[in-house]
Amino acid sequence: MIKTVTWRTIGTLDTILIAFIWTGDIKAGAAIGVTELFTKMFLYYLHERAWSRSDWGLEDVPTETPDTE
16 A cells, blocks of 8 residues: 555656746645645556456366366
């Protein structure tokens, strides 16, 4: 959990910095960063929901049948 929070913090701070450099306005940078924080969480949730419905990239594992002798 700590790893997730610290990574998300780094990502959001990066977005704020880039937005500040582009706009020259720290308030705009912070607004974009905070917006990005919530939209990316929501998009990640939707991505995970969609991905869980897919079996792409998964190997079929044969089921074992008991030996009948």
